[in-house]
Structures are given as structure tokens and as C-alpha cells.
Amino acid sequence: MASPIPHPEREEIRVEAVLHALADPVRLRIVRELAAHEEGLSCGVLDLGITASTLTHHVRTLREAGVVRVRPRGTSRISTLRRADLDALYPGLLDGVLAARR
Amino acid sequence: MASPIPHPEREEIRVEAVLHALADPVRLRIVRELAAHEEGLSCGVLDLGITASTLTHHVRTLREAGVVRVRPRGTSRISTLRRADLDALYPGLLDGVLAARR
DNA sequence: ATCAAAGTTCGACGGATCTCGTACCATGGG
DNA sequence: CCCATGGTACGAGATCCGTCGAACTTTGAT
Numbered sequence A, B: 001m002a003s004p005i006p007h008p009e010r011e012e013i014r015v016e017a018v019l020h021a022l023a024d025p026v027r028l029r030i031v032r033e034l035a036a037h038e039e040g041l042s043c044g045v046l047d048l049g050i051t052a053s054t055l056t057h058h059v060r061t062l063r064e065a066g067v068v069r070v071r072p073r074g075t076s077r078i079s080t081l082r083r084a085d086l087d088a089l090y091p092g093l094l095d096g097v098l099a100a101r102r
Numbered sequence C: 001a002t003c004a005a006a007g008t009t010c011g012a013c014g015g016a017t018c019t020c021g022t023a024c025c026a027t028g029g030g
Numbered sequence D: 001c002c003c004a005t006g007g008t009a010c011g012a013g014a015t016c017c018g019t020c021g022a023a024c025t026t027t028g029a030t
Helices: A015-022 A025-035 A052-065 A083-089 A093-098 B015-022 B025-035 B052-065 B083-089 B093-098
Strands: A068-073 A076-081 B068-073 B076-081
Touching: A015 A025, A015 A052, A015 B015, A015 B025, A025 A052, A025 A068, A025 A076, A025 A093, A025 B015, A052 A068, A052 A076, A083 A093, A093 B093, B015 B025, B015 B052, B025 B052, B025 B068, B025 B076, B025 B093, B052 B068, B052 B076, B083 B093
Parallel strands: none
Antiparallel strands: A068 A076, B068 B076
């Protein structure tokens, strides 16, 4: 079986990494979509105009920064926003970013 | 006479640029210092462990992103946080970032 | 058992970024 | 006027980052 997908603990999340993860247009778009899908979703269904390998790279960046949690379901990976962790660490940050006009 | 230092209008500020500007350790440090000095300060007085030209680069990045406002005073440049603009555009973002444990 | 679908891994390429040193400019004090 | 101070401009080097294609893995369906 595959080793479980690694995620930083809440205490390990660094603000620079979160900001860097959110600073990319593609990743910000992903975060916006996840914010609108509380139940999580397979990012592959999004029409992002990038290849699968690039998508893997972006989701990994978000996961390693502590922005999203990823869990396997069948052949897919379901991503969810780590809202509770981010709100606890940086109250207002996520809402502020999501409030930005598109 | 020198042309006035250019700054983006509030409407021109892009969230990706703000996040990118904040994602660098040196710049985040500068922003923290400016947050603690409402009246503004000359960033050259900070002991950041970088050269003057690198500091110019970072302050320009912050200014062009719309994070700080820079105005000349004598031979110095006084930087201030654009709190009102950022709070209006992304309510909570700045406070969330500043709330991060150091 | 075979196959298709969804993701991952790896290496590569090009462009952005951070850093510096050197040379330069502007302001204000003597 | 001279010059010290604070900052800028420019170019260069090293590294990082976003992107891709090709090959591979894993899971579930037939």
C-alpha cells in the first residue's frame, strides 16, 4: 500500500509558505474552488488550462504549505481547504484573500 | 527634479502581487516593522543583514505591489504601510499575516 | 487478466527572483 | 563649494519556480 500522503501539522505551518502558495494565480484559483466546495473535490475536474503534471505540482505545493489536505478516493485525490487550521493560525487571512475581487 | 515615486491606485492592486510581496522573509520583516511604526520609517535603519541595493529591490517590490507607500524626506525615503487600502481590499488579510507567531 | 482513468515522478527548459558590487544621483550640512 | 549620507540603477551570478512531455503507478471496472 502507498505510504500515507504527508501533511504538516498545524504548528509546522509557516506563514511565508502559505503566502507563497497563495501567490500563484493557478493555486489561488484552486483555493477559491475549494472554498466553494466544503466537501472537497478532485482538482482534476477543474478546467485550469494546465497539464496533469503541472496540476500535481501545484496541489503538492498547497499541501506542503499546509493550505489543503489531500486524501485518496479510488484513483482520485480529494482536496479540501484546511480552513480551521488557517483560521486559527492567521485569523482573517483566508477570508481576506477570498474577498478579493476576481 | 525627480519624478514622483509611482504607486498603484487602490483599484490597481492585485492580490497575487500582494501575496507575493508578503511571501519573502525580508519583506515580511519590513512589513512587521512598519506595522509597529504607524508614522513610517526609513527602512535603511533596520538591521536586515542585506546590502543597500537589495533593500531598494525589496522596498520597490512592496511599493509596486501596493503594500507600502514611499515618500522622500531629505535624503531618506519614508515607508508606511498602506493599511487603509489593504484593509478595504482584503479585510483581515494584513491582521492575519501579522498575527502569525514569529 | 486486461484495460482505462487519474495521478505521480522525473528530467528538462525558460523565465523570474534574490543577491551582490560598482557606479551613480540627490539632498542637506559644513 | 565640497562632500558625506541615503538611496537608486545597472549588470551579473546563482537559485528557484512554473511548465511541459514521457514513462510509470495505482485503482477500479470489464
